[in-house]
Amino acid sequence: MSAFCILVLSKSEQPTQILRELLPHDTYGSILFSSSIAQARRQLLARRVDLLIIDTPLKEESGIRFANEIAQRSSPGLLVLMNASLYHQLAARMEDAGIPVLAKPISRQALYQSVRLLCTLQQRIRRFEQETLVLQDKMQEIQTINQAKWLLVERYGYSEEQAHRHLLKQAMDRCVTKYAIAQQIVNKDKQGGSL
Structure with missing residues (x-):
């Protein structure tokens, strides 16, 4: 603890x-x-x-x-x-x-035990909150990657497989994550730019 x-x-x-x-x-x-x-x-x-x-x-x-x-x-x-x-x-x-x-x-003992129990539960809650934040971040990544793929499909005529490969290749070429590439694509689209 x-x-x-x-x-x-x-x-x-x-x-x-x-x-x-x-x-x-x-x-x-x-x-x-x-x-x-x-x-x-x-x-x-x-x-x-x-x-x-x-x-x-x-x-x-x-x-x-x-x-x-x-x-x-x-x-x-x-x-x-x-x-x-x-x-x-x-x-x-x-x-x-x-x-x-x-x-x-x-009693002193009841207070002591109650506090220990509640602090232990708080520790678990804190751990679950951290796990939830990690899952939320992962979900955000997946949504952004999917949004970027569909932009590539709809705006640039890529097939879904080509869009996936494009994200992977760009990520490898630039030594960044697929998520970073997807964010760039989505942000450029929001600003009205092209790839």
């Missing part, structure tokens, strides 16, 4: 102190504290945060509303701590929104 950054939003620094004591510093290098949503927003903008823990209730603002706002994003991971009385009223609705909730009082 790479070093995780955890942000604790709470009216008390106690959850932050507990996490700093329990979690290994080499894996959980940054455990930050915020006492207000405004301060938490600034910290979220300033750096990558892997897990946001919202310890409700907050002093002046609704931690539940903020949790719902954060849940709409893909990052960071989220954990809400709430009083047992509210837990029974809100937990199912929050979990339906993808927000894990723990009832307070919570």
